Amino acid sequence: MDKPKLFTVGPTYVNEDVREEMKRQMFSHRSSDYVKLHSELIEKLREFLNTENEIFIYTSSSTGCMESGVRNMISDSGTGLSTICGAFGKRFGEIIEQNGRKLVESEVEWGEANRGEQLDEVLSKNPGVEVVTITHCETSTGLLNPLDELCKVAKEHDVLTMVDTVSSMSGTRIEIDKLGIDFCFFGVQKCFSVPPGLAIAVVSKKAMEKAETVKNRGHYFDFLNLKKYNDKNMIPYTPPIPQMFGLSKQLDMIIDEGAGNRFYRHSKISARVRNGCKDLGFGVFPDEKYAAPTLSCISNPLEVDLAEMNSKMKERGFILASGYGKIKDTTFRIGNMGNVTLDDVNEMLENLEEVVG
Amino acid sequence: MDKPKLFTVGPTYVNEDVREEMKRQMFSHRSSDYVKLHSELIEKLREFLNTENEIFIYTSSSTGCMESGVRNMISDSGTGLSTICGAFGKRFGEIIEQNGRKLVESEVEWGEANRGEQLDEVLSKNPGVEVVTITHCETSTGLLNPLDELCKVAKEHDVLTMVDTVSSMSGTRIEIDKLGIDFCFFGVQKCFSVPPGLAIAVVSKKAMEKAETVKNRGHYFDFLNLKKYNDKNMIPYTPPIPQMFGLSKQLDMIIDEGAGNRFYRHSKISARVRNGCKDLGFGVFPDEKYAAPTLSCISNPLEVDLAEMNSKMKERGFILASGYGKIKDTTFRIGNMGNVTLDDVNEMLENLEEVVG
Structure with a gap:
């Protein structure tokens, strides 16, 4: 080190090999070279994340993914429930409100975990909730919430799940498809050890279907537009090519490990x-x-x-x-x-x- | 080459020196090292762009800046006018609509320039317009619109200006303050020859004041939040540090030229x-x-x-x-x-x- x-x-610390890979000369993001990079990256992510869901590449930090999830998965005047046990769960709730949606909070003291029982109770009292946000690893308190029980309760209430896996993905096992996570996301600068500037989200079929019914999705973070380009192995706007090369290289090493x-x-x-x-x-x-x-x-x-x-x-x-x-x-x-x-x-x-x- | x-x-083609600079080891974006990078970059941008306005660093492509301008500068049910002479002007208008604002278009044939006279006419017929979008260099048709006359007309009608300088900034003189541009933006991967993943916007005092009156600004692209952190030489979420190093290096070379x-x-x-x-x-x-x-x-x-x-x-x-x-x-x-x-x-x-x- x-x-x-x-x-x-x-x-986090970035290996010399990854930083070297990021030095490559640029090319057009509408070229066959780019299509190759994009498709290889999606393929490696699919293998490592072990998911059949849609995988989107975002030219943003993970916070951009939070905004994207909120704008695509909660109706214009709908309600999101935020499970909170620290600063990042709190902020997820604020993003819901700042995008004009209603917010219900299910909060515990900092240092405690969000538990299924409390979530069940709050959801029972608020039958209008469309989406639950879960902070898997709450970075402010160093706590890992029990994703299995929280996702189970969310499914029982038939609400969609948005899971912040920013500081957990690739550091611990997350069974995206088995748990039925509808939207989970992470930046590459945490456990993936790639420089920041690129975020990844994994989106379920249900979440995509929900997006079709939501009006105020905006442009930059629109699931439908991202999907349209993803089908061509592109993204709608100019992607951070160096970080994509870095992540692709890092995934080789991660899969090797x-x-x-x-x-x-x-x-x-x-x-x-x-x-x-x-x-x-x-x-x-x-x-x-x-x-x-x-x-x-x-x-x-x-x-x-x-x-x-x-x-x-x-x-x-x-x-x-x-x-x-x-x-x-x-x-x-x-x-x-x-x-x-x-x-x-x-x-x-x-x-x-x-x-x- | x-x-x-x-x-x-x-x-565009990136110099070896710039790519080498992007290889640096990472550090926390809440550290004094980051504050130094951020403040130096803003200082160099201020010198080169020759503006007294606020300068924001975006972890996004330029399209993200478009969404940011629309969400901060047009009221929730307000109207934006898009001057259109090609694909990118058209898209700017679409972003206005996709964010729930009303759209008026002032369009000319592809290959022609948007002119002050037509803008004056359309603004006179639509007194409710709050913001005019101008595509300075329309990349789809290779045309540079006459910014001076368009900005002059906008000011006469007392509407704010959002100017897409994506493929013109640093390739031709743009007198931001003299023309009274309220919001202009560019990505670093065009005339600045830095790899993509970072966009810059220059925001007037009037635009900042307008943002304070707009409710549906969201979180990720919120001017007020960006300003709060900019005052501390930070950005609200994790920035693309390698591209910031690259741009800082490139600005040295640009200022030398x-x-x-x-x-x-x-x-x-x-x-x-x-x-x-x-x-x-x-x-x-x-x-x-x-x-x-x-x-x-x-x-x-x-x-x-x-x-x-x-x-x-x-x-x-x-x-x-x-x-x-x-x-x-x-x-x-x-x-x-x-x-x-x-x-x-x-x-x-x-x-x-x-x-x-």
């Missing part, structure tokens, strides 16, 4: 981070039963000066992530997404011990 | 392309008084088999652009955006003569 060593929660190996690696390393931090007297912020396998949110019962700690770690070449949102000053975060190895984490923990010791 | 030689209309030299170079080379094509018996599709300085749309009175011609040129290493939209089969286009030199064009024309001779 290059110095400085990135334990951020995205953008093997999905199971990759998920196990993330899980083992994040456990090492949490245990190492607890050994130093820190705590784990979220309910540890739901601790995320891709980043750790660490609480500070020691009342260490976290700004000073992060700054000293940076001097030693280790970049950790600050807390986020309302727990910004009382927690810090350590990402282990993508290329981070167990050796990297051990070295980082040794240094952390010296810094706070 | 690398083989193949790109005379496309974007993405000098704006006047750069504009003169584009103008001289496009005239050479048109004259060279006329010498071979081709025609110039648009009214030549308004021919664009950044690309040429060439008509085919010779009835050469254009697909075969383009294919033979490709074999020789020269990539030309096909026609677009309803003149797809009867025209072809030759871009001279960004890094194309007079020597490149002369070599290309010699080969074209051999291919069609």
